[in-house]
Amino acid sequence: MTFAPARRDYVGFTVTESADVVFDNITLHHSGGMGILGENCHNVTVKNSAVTPSGTRYISTTADATHFVNCTGEINLINNLFENQKDDATNIHGIYAMVDSIIDDKTIEVRVQHPHQFGFRFIDQGDTLELVQGPSMITYGTNQVAQVDRISKEITRVVFEDTLDKRFAVGDSVAEVRDYPTVLIKGNTIRRNRARGMLLNCRGKTVVEDNYFHSPGAAILFEGDAEFWFEQGGVSDVVIRNNTFDNSVFGVWGMLF
Incomplete structure (x- = not known):
């Protein structure tokens, strides 16, 4: 033991x-x-x-x-x-972050969920993010990041270039599309x-x-x-x-x- x-x-x-x-x-x-x-x-x-x-x-x-x-x-x-x-x-x-709030049709706040991930930097201006339905992980589509504001070690505000998919909701997630x-x-x-x-x-x-x-x-x-x-x-x-x-x-x- x-x-x-x-x-x-x-x-x-x-x-x-x-x-x-x-x-x-x-x-x-x-x-x-x-x-x-x-x-x-x-x-x-x-x-x-x-x-x-x-x-x-x-x-x-x-x-x-x-x-x-x-x-x-x-x-x-x-x-x-x-x-x-x-x-x-x-x-x-990779890392998923959950959608904590939807501010407008191009702006969201996401929160990293697990304490081991607090402070992890994975969203930068110019990145492409996949928009993912939470429980199923089915991808709605992708959107490019126009602006990023780190609110805290847990929360990041993200402004996208394009209008969000109307199906995208609080509780869904985002992840970086990368090499x-x-x-x-x-x-x-x-x-x-x-x-x-x-x-x-x-x-x-x-x-x-x-x-x-x-x-x-x-x-x-x-x-x-x-x-x-x-x-x-x-x-x-x-x-x-x-x-x-x-x-x-x-x-x-x-x-x-």
């Missing part, structure tokens, strides 16, 4: 708005949160590295071994060991962790090959939601080949209730 605090504040490595970042031959024994967190980055590689507890410890990271949000370019995870973390080996996704990264996950070992293997929610081409999975939840999970985690999904091009799936889903993680 292990105990942990409710908060996951202390990341091993945080990389924000950076480009061409390589983690090579890094061993991370423990962190009080994610192991490697990449936000709004372009080209991130983690290779020949390990997230593994030291000595007699049972736990490595207290959340995901790696986690990537609103990144572009390439994300490469090659020849790594991810074990004994209290969440997934990786989670690659989605290509993802290569090759030659990794994922085992002895608490949750799933990998949450792959990227719309760029994704290749998962030559990996070993032994996880209590789904080895590979495609997901996304605009109701709790507010993680933008929409996987469309994935190749999965030559992997070993060793008795995954022997716990509850990755199953729906």
Whole structure:
């Protein structure tokens, strides 16, 4: 039996708005949160590295071994060991923000919903946003941002170039339409962790090959939601080949209730 605090504040490595970042031959024994967190980055590689507890410890990271949000370019995870973390080996996704109020036919205020996302910057002037029906995540269409005003770490006021779709309502969500990264996950070992293997929610081409999975939840999970985690999904091009799936889903993680 292990105990942990409710908060996951202390990341091993945080990389924000950076480009061409390589983690090579890094061993991370423990962190009080994610192991490697990449936000709004372009080209991130983690290779020949390990997230593994030291000595007699049972736990490595207290959340995901790696986690990537609103990144572009390439994300490469090659020849790594991810074990004994209290969440997934990786989670690659975008961000949804919920519509808090509609000011007029071109202006809305959106609120990031999950506390882990407070302060996250993902809307800039000139961006294109998709307008998404909340529970179903069906996209009404897109609209370009004319003006942005950060009201607080939670709320952003957005003025669009064009009139909003009349179906768009409070409780729906927006997400950035961007240059989605290509993802290569090759030659990794994922085992002895608490949750799933990998949450792959990227719309760029994704290749998962030559990996070993032994996880209590789904080895590979495609997901996304605009109701709790507010993680933008929409996987469309994935190749999965030559992997070993060793008795995954022997716990509850990755199953729906």
